[in-house]
Amino acid sequence: MKLSITIIIIVQEIEKMGQKVRNDWTFEEVKEIYHSPVLELIVRAANVHKEYQATAEVQVCTLLSVKTGGCSEDCAYCPQAARYNTGVEAQKLMGYEEVIDKALIAKNAGSTRFCMGAAWRNVREGRDFDRVIDMVKGVNALGLEVCCTLGMLTEDQALRLKDAGLYAYNHNLDTSDEHYGDIITTRTYSDRLETLDNVEKAGISVCCGGIIGMGESDDDRIKLLFTLATRPQHPESVPVNALVAVEGTPMAGKQKVKIWEMVRMIATARILMPKAMVRLSAGRHDMSIEQQSLCFLAGANSIFTGEKLLTTPNPDFSADKEMFEVLGLKPRESFKEETAMQHA
Protein backbone atom coordinates (compact mmCIF):
# COMPACT_ATOMS: atom_id res chain seq x y z
CA MET A 1 0.00 0.00 0.00
CA LYS A 2 2.76 2.38 1.10
CA LEU A 3 4.76 1.57 -2.04
CA SER A 4 1.86 2.38 -4.37
CA ILE A 5 1.33 5.77 -2.68
CA THR A 6 5.04 6.51 -3.10
CA ILE A 7 4.82 5.60 -6.81
CA ILE A 8 1.82 7.89 -7.29
CA ILE A 9 3.69 10.77 -5.63
CA ILE A 10 6.78 10.18 -7.81
CA VAL A 11 4.62 10.13 -10.98
CA GLN A 12 2.93 13.36 -9.91
CA GLU A 13 6.30 15.01 -9.34
CA ILE A 14 7.59 13.86 -12.74
CA GLU A 15 4.44 15.24 -14.37
CA LYS A 16 4.99 18.56 -12.65
CA MET A 17 8.58 18.72 -13.98
CA GLY A 18 7.48 18.25 -17.57
CA GLN A 19 4.68 20.69 -16.98
CA LYS A 20 1.61 20.35 -19.19
CA VAL A 21 -0.22 23.45 -20.28
CA ARG A 22 -2.88 23.91 -17.64
CA ASN A 23 -6.11 25.89 -17.47
CA ASP A 24 -7.09 24.63 -14.04
CA TRP A 25 -4.78 26.72 -11.85
CA THR A 26 -6.18 27.60 -8.46
CA PHE A 27 -5.90 31.11 -7.07
CA GLU A 28 -3.76 29.76 -4.22
CA GLU A 29 -1.34 28.11 -6.64
CA VAL A 30 -0.95 31.32 -8.62
CA LYS A 31 -0.44 33.25 -5.40
CA GLU A 32 2.28 30.88 -4.29
CA ILE A 33 4.12 31.19 -7.61
CA TYR A 34 3.79 34.97 -7.66
CA HIS A 35 5.14 35.36 -4.12
CA SER A 36 8.07 32.94 -4.48
CA PRO A 37 11.57 34.47 -4.00
CA VAL A 38 12.24 36.48 -7.13
CA LEU A 39 15.42 34.67 -8.23
CA GLU A 40 13.73 31.27 -7.83
CA LEU A 41 10.80 32.64 -9.78
CA ILE A 42 13.06 33.76 -12.63
CA VAL A 43 14.82 30.37 -12.78
CA ARG A 44 11.52 28.48 -12.84
CA ALA A 45 10.09 30.79 -15.52
CA ALA A 46 13.29 30.50 -17.59
CA ASN A 47 13.04 26.71 -17.47
CA VAL A 48 9.42 26.78 -18.62
CA HIS A 49 10.36 29.25 -21.35
CA LYS A 50 13.15 27.00 -22.58
CA GLU A 51 10.88 23.99 -22.59
CA TYR A 52 8.21 25.61 -24.75
CA GLN A 53 9.81 28.35 -26.83
CA ALA A 54 12.95 29.38 -28.67
CA THR A 55 14.42 31.60 -25.98
CA ALA A 56 16.68 33.61 -28.28
CA GLU A 57 13.71 34.79 -30.35
CA VAL A 58 11.72 37.88 -29.54
CA GLN A 59 8.61 38.92 -31.40
CA VAL A 60 8.91 42.48 -32.68
CA CYS A 61 5.64 44.35 -32.99
CA THR A 62 4.77 47.89 -33.99
CA LEU A 63 1.73 49.68 -32.63
CA LEU A 64 0.22 52.56 -34.60
CA SER A 65 -2.57 54.79 -33.38
CA VAL A 66 -4.81 55.05 -36.46
CA LYS A 67 -7.44 57.11 -34.65
CA THR A 68 -6.12 59.13 -31.73
CA GLY A 69 -7.89 60.84 -28.83
CA GLY A 70 -11.43 62.04 -28.22
CA CYS A 71 -12.51 58.75 -26.65
CA SER A 72 -15.76 58.71 -24.67
CA GLU A 73 -14.49 56.16 -22.13
CA ASP A 74 -13.00 57.10 -18.76
CA CYS A 75 -10.03 54.70 -18.41
CA ALA A 76 -8.10 56.45 -15.63
CA TYR A 77 -4.68 55.72 -17.18
CA CYS A 78 -5.46 56.88 -20.70
CA PRO A 79 -4.41 60.23 -22.16
CA GLN A 80 -6.81 59.66 -25.07
CA ALA A 81 -9.97 59.92 -22.97
CA ALA A 82 -11.73 63.12 -24.06
CA ARG A 83 -12.62 64.03 -20.47
CA TYR A 84 -9.00 64.43 -19.31
CA ASN A 85 -6.92 67.47 -20.11
CA THR A 86 -3.76 65.80 -21.39
CA GLY A 87 -2.94 67.82 -24.48
CA VAL A 88 -3.73 64.88 -26.79
CA GLU A 89 -5.74 66.27 -29.68
CA ALA A 90 -8.56 64.26 -31.16
CA GLN A 91 -7.84 63.19 -34.72
CA LYS A 92 -9.88 61.54 -37.41
CA LEU A 93 -9.19 58.03 -38.64
CA MET A 94 -5.96 57.94 -40.67
CA GLY A 95 -6.05 57.42 -44.39
CA TYR A 96 -5.41 54.01 -45.91
CA GLU A 97 -2.23 55.02 -47.76
CA GLU A 98 -0.61 56.54 -44.68
CA VAL A 99 -1.23 53.39 -42.66
CA ILE A 100 0.19 51.14 -45.37
CA ASP A 101 3.28 53.39 -45.63
CA LYS A 102 3.83 53.12 -41.87
CA ALA A 103 3.33 49.35 -41.95
CA LEU A 104 5.95 49.09 -44.68
CA ILE A 105 8.41 51.18 -42.64
CA ALA A 106 7.78 48.89 -39.65
CA LYS A 107 8.29 45.79 -41.78
CA ASN A 108 11.53 47.10 -43.25
CA ALA A 109 12.75 47.87 -39.73
CA GLY A 110 12.18 44.24 -38.70
CA SER A 111 8.66 44.20 -37.25
CA THR A 112 6.60 41.11 -37.93
CA ARG A 113 3.37 42.16 -36.28
CA PHE A 114 1.59 45.43 -36.95
CA CYS A 115 -1.08 46.53 -34.53
CA MET A 116 -3.55 49.31 -35.29
CA GLY A 117 -5.26 51.05 -32.39
CA ALA A 118 -8.34 53.26 -32.52
CA ALA A 119 -9.57 55.24 -29.51
CA TRP A 120 -13.12 53.98 -29.75
CA ARG A 121 -15.49 52.67 -27.06
CA ASN A 122 -16.69 50.10 -29.54
CA VAL A 123 -16.71 49.44 -33.25
CA ARG A 124 -19.60 50.99 -35.17
CA GLU A 125 -20.62 49.88 -38.61
CA GLY A 126 -20.00 52.49 -41.27
CA ARG A 127 -17.33 54.19 -43.33
CA ASP A 128 -14.66 54.14 -40.65
CA PHE A 129 -15.00 50.44 -39.95
CA ASP A 130 -15.01 49.75 -43.71
CA ARG A 131 -11.72 51.63 -43.94
CA VAL A 132 -10.24 49.63 -41.06
CA ILE A 133 -11.24 46.46 -42.90
CA ASP A 134 -9.33 47.72 -45.95
CA MET A 135 -6.32 48.53 -43.76
CA VAL A 136 -6.36 45.00 -42.35
CA LYS A 137 -6.40 43.58 -45.90
CA GLY A 138 -3.59 45.91 -47.00
CA VAL A 139 -1.30 45.18 -44.04
CA ASN A 140 -2.00 41.46 -44.33
CA ALA A 141 -0.94 41.60 -47.98
CA LEU A 142 2.47 42.90 -46.84
CA GLY A 143 3.06 39.59 -45.05
CA LEU A 144 2.72 41.06 -41.59
CA GLU A 145 0.62 39.60 -38.80
CA VAL A 146 -2.16 42.16 -38.39
CA CYS A 147 -3.58 43.02 -35.00
CA CYS A 148 -6.24 45.59 -34.10
CA THR A 149 -7.42 47.17 -30.89
CA LEU A 150 -10.67 48.99 -31.55
CA GLY A 151 -12.71 48.59 -28.37
CA MET A 152 -15.70 46.33 -27.94
CA LEU A 153 -16.69 44.09 -30.85
CA THR A 154 -19.75 42.06 -31.75
CA GLU A 155 -19.36 38.54 -33.08
CA ASP A 156 -20.30 39.70 -36.61
CA GLN A 157 -17.69 42.45 -36.55
CA ALA A 158 -15.08 39.97 -35.35
CA LEU A 159 -15.98 37.70 -38.26
CA ARG A 160 -15.63 40.58 -40.74
CA LEU A 161 -12.17 41.32 -39.36
CA LYS A 162 -11.23 37.66 -39.54
CA ASP A 163 -12.37 37.46 -43.18
CA ALA A 164 -10.22 40.51 -43.96
CA GLY A 165 -7.17 38.67 -42.62
CA LEU A 166 -6.95 39.85 -39.02
CA TYR A 167 -4.54 37.67 -37.09
CA ALA A 168 -4.96 38.96 -33.53
CA TYR A 169 -7.19 41.28 -31.55
CA ASN A 170 -5.97 43.15 -28.49
CA HIS A 171 -8.43 43.73 -25.69
CA ASN A 172 -6.82 44.04 -22.26
CA LEU A 173 -8.53 43.16 -19.01
CA ASP A 174 -6.20 45.73 -17.41
CA THR A 175 -6.57 44.54 -13.79
CA SER A 176 -8.68 42.29 -11.57
CA ASP A 177 -12.47 42.24 -11.73
CA GLU A 178 -12.50 43.66 -8.18
CA HIS A 179 -10.25 46.64 -9.01
CA TYR A 180 -11.77 47.34 -12.43
CA GLY A 181 -14.45 49.76 -11.15
CA ASP A 182 -11.75 51.99 -9.63
CA ILE A 183 -10.12 52.38 -13.03
CA ILE A 184 -13.02 52.41 -15.51
CA THR A 185 -16.70 53.12 -14.90
CA THR A 186 -17.99 53.39 -18.46
CA ARG A 187 -17.95 49.62 -19.08
CA THR A 188 -17.77 46.45 -17.03
CA TYR A 189 -15.39 43.53 -16.74
CA SER A 190 -18.03 41.27 -18.23
CA ASP A 191 -18.30 43.58 -21.29
CA ARG A 192 -14.60 42.99 -21.69
CA LEU A 193 -14.89 39.22 -21.37
CA GLU A 194 -17.76 39.18 -23.87
CA THR A 195 -15.59 40.81 -26.55
CA LEU A 196 -12.82 38.29 -25.83
CA ASP A 197 -15.37 35.51 -26.37
CA ASN A 198 -16.51 37.08 -29.67
CA VAL A 199 -12.92 37.32 -30.87
CA GLU A 200 -12.25 33.69 -29.98
CA LYS A 201 -15.45 32.49 -31.63
CA ALA A 202 -14.35 34.18 -34.86
CA GLY A 203 -11.08 32.24 -34.76
CA ILE A 204 -8.89 35.30 -34.14
CA SER A 205 -5.94 35.07 -31.73
CA VAL A 206 -6.54 36.85 -28.45
CA CYS A 207 -4.04 39.38 -27.15
CA CYS A 208 -4.97 40.24 -23.57
CA GLY A 209 -3.04 41.45 -20.57
CA GLY A 210 -2.97 44.30 -18.12
CA ILE A 211 -1.29 47.28 -16.52
CA ILE A 212 0.42 47.39 -13.15
CA GLY A 213 1.06 50.46 -11.03
CA MET A 214 -2.55 51.72 -10.92
CA GLY A 215 -2.97 51.41 -7.15
CA GLU A 216 -3.89 47.73 -7.25
CA SER A 217 -2.88 45.17 -4.60
CA ASP A 218 -0.75 42.08 -5.19
CA ASP A 219 -3.96 40.07 -5.04
CA ASP A 220 -5.39 42.16 -7.91
CA ARG A 221 -2.33 41.37 -10.02
CA ILE A 222 -2.57 37.70 -9.12
CA LYS A 223 -6.30 37.68 -9.90
CA LEU A 224 -5.67 39.18 -13.34
CA LEU A 225 -3.13 36.46 -14.16
CA PHE A 226 -5.41 33.79 -12.66
CA THR A 227 -8.31 34.99 -14.86
CA LEU A 228 -6.17 34.84 -18.01
CA ALA A 229 -4.59 31.50 -17.18
CA THR A 230 -7.90 29.78 -16.42
CA ARG A 231 -9.69 30.80 -19.61
CA PRO A 232 -10.53 27.72 -21.71
CA GLN A 233 -7.80 28.85 -24.10
CA HIS A 234 -4.87 30.95 -22.95
CA PRO A 235 -4.42 34.24 -24.80
CA GLU A 236 -1.95 33.93 -27.66
CA SER A 237 -0.27 37.12 -26.39
CA VAL A 238 -0.16 38.58 -22.90
CA PRO A 239 1.04 42.18 -22.75
CA VAL A 240 2.40 43.24 -19.36
CA ASN A 241 2.39 47.03 -19.09
CA ALA A 242 3.85 49.30 -16.43
CA LEU A 243 1.71 52.39 -15.97
CA VAL A 244 3.03 55.45 -17.75
CA ALA A 245 1.49 58.10 -15.49
CA VAL A 246 0.41 60.91 -17.80
CA GLU A 247 -0.22 64.43 -16.52
CA GLY A 248 -3.91 65.29 -16.70
CA THR A 249 -5.16 61.73 -16.11
CA PRO A 250 -6.36 60.57 -12.67
CA MET A 251 -3.21 58.39 -12.55
CA ALA A 252 -0.82 61.36 -12.76
CA GLY A 253 1.68 61.29 -9.92
CA LYS A 254 1.45 57.53 -9.33
CA GLN A 255 4.77 56.02 -8.30
CA LYS A 256 6.82 54.32 -10.98
CA VAL A 257 6.62 50.54 -11.03
CA LYS A 258 9.81 48.85 -9.84
CA ILE A 259 11.64 46.46 -12.15
CA TRP A 260 11.07 43.59 -9.71
CA GLU A 261 7.33 44.09 -9.95
CA MET A 262 7.50 43.75 -13.74
CA VAL A 263 9.76 40.71 -13.47
CA ARG A 264 7.36 39.06 -11.02
CA MET A 265 4.38 39.60 -13.32
CA ILE A 266 6.23 38.42 -16.42
CA ALA A 267 7.68 35.31 -14.77
CA THR A 268 4.34 34.31 -13.28
CA ALA A 269 2.62 34.81 -16.65
CA ARG A 270 5.30 32.68 -18.34
CA ILE A 271 4.89 29.81 -15.85
CA LEU A 272 1.09 29.88 -16.05
CA MET A 273 0.83 30.29 -19.84
CA PRO A 274 3.93 28.62 -21.30
CA LYS A 275 2.97 28.93 -24.96
CA ALA A 276 1.85 32.56 -24.87
CA MET A 277 3.88 35.44 -26.23
CA VAL A 278 4.51 37.43 -23.05
CA ARG A 279 4.97 41.02 -24.13
CA LEU A 280 7.11 43.52 -22.29
CA SER A 281 4.99 46.51 -23.25
CA ALA A 282 4.48 50.02 -21.86
CA GLY A 283 7.12 51.31 -19.48
CA ARG A 284 10.03 49.86 -21.46
CA HIS A 285 11.14 53.34 -22.46
CA ASP A 286 12.48 53.96 -18.95
CA MET A 287 14.24 50.59 -18.62
CA SER A 288 17.94 50.00 -19.12
CA ILE A 289 19.12 47.09 -21.28
CA GLU A 290 20.05 45.29 -18.05
CA GLN A 291 16.53 45.70 -16.68
CA GLN A 292 15.01 44.51 -19.95
CA SER A 293 17.37 41.51 -19.87
CA LEU A 294 15.87 40.48 -16.54
CA CYS A 295 12.43 40.58 -18.15
CA PHE A 296 13.64 38.42 -21.07
CA LEU A 297 15.21 35.98 -18.61
CA ALA A 298 11.88 35.85 -16.78
CA GLY A 299 10.19 34.76 -20.00
CA ALA A 300 9.23 37.89 -21.90
CA ASN A 301 9.50 37.19 -25.63
CA SER A 302 7.75 40.04 -27.33
CA ILE A 303 8.16 43.82 -27.48
CA PHE A 304 6.69 46.84 -29.17
CA THR A 305 9.23 48.82 -31.09
CA GLY A 306 8.99 52.24 -32.74
CA GLU A 307 9.24 55.60 -31.05
CA LYS A 308 5.63 55.78 -29.84
CA LEU A 309 3.22 53.42 -28.09
CA LEU A 310 -0.04 55.05 -29.20
CA THR A 311 0.70 58.39 -27.49
CA THR A 312 3.48 57.61 -24.98
CA PRO A 313 7.25 57.29 -25.68
CA ASN A 314 8.87 53.96 -26.58
CA PRO A 315 12.39 52.89 -27.62
CA ASP A 316 12.91 53.37 -31.34
CA PHE A 317 13.97 50.76 -33.92
CA SER A 318 17.69 51.55 -33.74
CA ALA A 319 17.86 51.35 -29.91
CA ASP A 320 16.19 47.94 -30.05
CA LYS A 321 18.46 46.74 -32.85
CA GLU A 322 21.44 47.58 -30.68
CA MET A 323 19.90 45.77 -27.69
CA PHE A 324 19.24 42.66 -29.81
CA GLU A 325 22.88 42.65 -30.90
CA VAL A 326 24.17 43.00 -27.34
CA LEU A 327 21.90 40.25 -26.02
CA GLY A 328 22.18 37.90 -29.00
CA LEU A 329 18.44 38.01 -29.64
CA LYS A 330 16.81 37.67 -33.03
CA PRO A 331 13.35 38.69 -34.23
CA ARG A 332 10.76 35.92 -34.35
CA GLU A 333 9.42 35.23 -37.83
CA SER A 334 5.84 36.19 -38.57
CA PHE A 335 3.20 33.43 -38.64
CA LYS A 336 5.60 31.09 -36.88
CA GLU A 337 3.89 28.07 -35.41
CA GLU A 338 4.37 27.68 -31.69
CA THR A 339 7.69 26.05 -31.09
CA ALA A 340 6.36 23.57 -28.61
CA MET A 341 9.63 21.73 -28.30
CA GLN A 342 8.44 18.77 -26.29
CA HIS A 343 4.70 19.19 -26.35
CA ALA A 344 3.86 19.55 -30.03
Ligand code: SF4
Ligand atom coordinates in the same frame (compact mmCIF):
# COMPACT_ATOMS: atom_id res chain seq x y z
S1 SF4 B 1 -7.92 52.99 -23.15
FE1 SF4 B 1 -9.05 52.89 -25.06
S2 SF4 B 1 -11.18 52.85 -24.42
FE2 SF4 B 1 -10.02 53.60 -22.64
S3 SF4 B 1 -10.08 55.84 -22.86
FE3 SF4 B 1 -8.22 55.12 -23.85
S4 SF4 B 1 -8.75 54.90 -25.99
FE4 SF4 B 1 -10.67 54.99 -24.84
